[in-house]
Amino acid sequence: MTVEDQQLIRRARAGLSRVIEPRDAIGHMLISALGPAVSWEIVSTGRRLSAEEGLALTQAVQRAPEAVGGTMSSAAQRWKARAAVVDIDADRRALEDVGGWLCVPEDDDWPAQLDQLGLQVPVALWGRGRRTGLRRWPQDAVAIVGSRDVTSYGRSITFDLAGALAARGRT
Template identity: 35%
Template sequence: MPGPGVPYGERLARVALTRVAEPGDELVGRWLTERGPEEVLRALRGGGGRLDGVSPQRWEGFRLRARDLPHPEADLATAEGTGCRFVCPGDPEWPAQLDDLGTGRPVGLWVRGAPSLRFWALRSVALVGARACTDYGVHMAATLSAGLAERGWTVVSGAAYGVDGAAHRGALGVDGATVGVLACGVDVAYPRGHERLIRSIGEHGLLLAELPAGAHPTRSRFVQRNRVIAALTRGTVVVEAELRSGSLVTARRARELHRTVMGVPGPVTSGLSSGVHRLLRADGALVTDPDEVIELVGHIGELAPERRGPALPRDLLPPEAARVLEAMPARNAVPVGKLARAAGTPSELTLVRLHELRSLGFVERKGDHWWLLPPAPAVARHPNV
């Protein structure tokens, strides 16, 4: 059904143009801005002269695609019959942050799933990474995704193998919100091995595509899909990526759009960490858990707990007692006088501190000699202590 504020003729023209223009075509985007969808479609169908800024060969390519288009009303009816809808600029459901793409913003989006795209995108994070990821990458992607979803954030990814799939499964596993952005039509399960996952995303979350039903992915469409993931979300987290990785394209687009760029570190010996580590050396933020992600992309006051190492009993000692304890030899018993010289503390005060240390289980005494006892186990410190 037509959305409020979007003339029906404009909506039909945008539907038709999703079959003519490739995603992210900035030339077509400029035409849409300057002339409007209906005039652009009319020109492509032969209702006027050639539009400016295009070579004769490319213009002929546009004309070939526009020549035998199915009627856009039929596309809308087919979409509605399969539980899909078309969302375009001017609709209440249109996420305004996609307008940051300028002339490269989508002509419109084919959407499958009941939730509101605009509302789900308000608190969303992109989670992307290597397709051929390690078990560590799968674990980190699923853990981050589940944690973000449990905290009310929408996890956005590309439904690919590896990190993408783990991210979607992590959110679905806790009944959280997840959005799959596809480089094909929303009715095309790609990759084929993710057919069940993609169906599940469409049933419990949202599937998005710039391309109409039946369209298949190409290399360039994957690249352009990444710009939508970057623009739709508040920030992008990269989990495992080689130096030439599509997920780094998403991160670069996110940086260009002034979104937060984050990376999860990995082993320095792994090629799958090299891209992430280069990202972190540039201006990416290092994150290791959902709270750290939310601190970067959330509202003021949504802070991650302070991380501290385990508290050792000797950390709680007064300075003089700690100095006497540090002066104790590791293996041999020692008399008070010798220990006092090593600690730089008067003998009387050294003896007082030794008795305190004995009561706390640090040292033991036999006659005039003192020696160290085995250290007590570390005590985990509460993050807010």
Template identity: 30%
Template sequence: MATLAEQVQGERMARIALSMIAEPNDPTTGYVLARHGGVETLRLIESDDEMPGLARADVLLWRERLAARVVPGLLDQVAQAERHGFGTLIPADKEWPAGLNDLGERAPYLLWSRGTVSFLTTALSDRATITGSRAATSYGEYVAGELATGLADEERVVVSGGAYGIEGAAHKSVLAASGQTIAVLAGGLDRPYPAGHSELLSRIGDVGLLVSELPPGAAPTRHRFLARNRLLAALSGATVIPEASPRSGSMTTVLAARELGRGVCAVPGPVTSVTSAGPNELIKQGFAVLVAQPSDVLALLDSNAPNRVVARSELGRNLGYRRPSSGAPGPSL
């Protein structure tokens, strides 16, 4: 019986298949893909070849994990996914956002898309990410909306994740201003999440852009949300946090932005508000620029001064963030 690598036709189909069997941000998959390309990566999954640079135990676990997902009819699922009408982008495409290449081995295998992919071809300074608490206050949603509107008025693309709270407020304000917005989802584009934002996300797909590294049919999970946050950071020249608790999942976007040398902005808020504790601490520690109006974000985006890259351990330690482990919960979403 032909192997999966023998059945796929070209790099695009190989990466589509890979997105169906490998979880996003998988370090071993990223390592192999960066060195060998999609078709060869599929072949190595089903082979016994040695893989220099990787521990044998890691390779065995990787092969066992991915080979279990190579099921009969997988390529039929690939064809069905393409028939949904969604586009795909791979690094060889001219529309592929160059900012994602800064992720190195953590770059997505491909992007599924619906909408105006030309939004991804602009300079990093033309895009700003706005993210934060789902349980936002009226203050946080108002500020997020004002910042998003101001950026839209200056023809900057607002990137966010489509969630309730801060992200929803940002998207809605951009659409109201007839601006440009991108929603980066943590599941398949045919499974809008949250369900309460189905109409909003459909509207973004019509006049803006929806993207995901997960294939159609994939459900959002905790891991996929946290993995998605690195894309929110990489796609923009700056990440803005209007509101978020110190242990919010949004803080992983801040960590990724700092590692990539991107700008980080935070909106100060009441010291009595837990949703302002995250931004206040970022400002206090000097890890974020204080912003109060759109022009502050624009100034950071347009600045040519390199951003100081702060190691994940340093930033996480100062914010009281602990990497998820078997005995400690990770940040809330």
């Protein structure tokens, strides 16, 4: 894989992670069937799937029909508003400003255990601190999971909890 391909995949996964929710089975099947770059193109532009892409997605859905709720059309409507406000370059700059990193499944240090989540595997991991901690996962890892529409109380508790865990060496 070329450096340009790697950069394209990172950008696509960064954008997709801002649009596709963890429980969005159609979004995850789209990524699985067509790859992150083509999926981001479809999600961000709203273009229709080609016949070949539609067939690949249909075959993915047929392998796990019980996991899918809704249709591609309803999913595209859901993604449209979110994708319209995604600015991958601004996100990258903000991440760099706080000393953060983005880890994608194509990276060598991606925690392979996450792949056991199937259709709920994260599109990407955004983090701060020592990225080397990913290699130790899951022995001393903790996940704090919440809503994108966080309350001020939830944000406060999350920062307190995450800070205390990080101070004790937890990933």
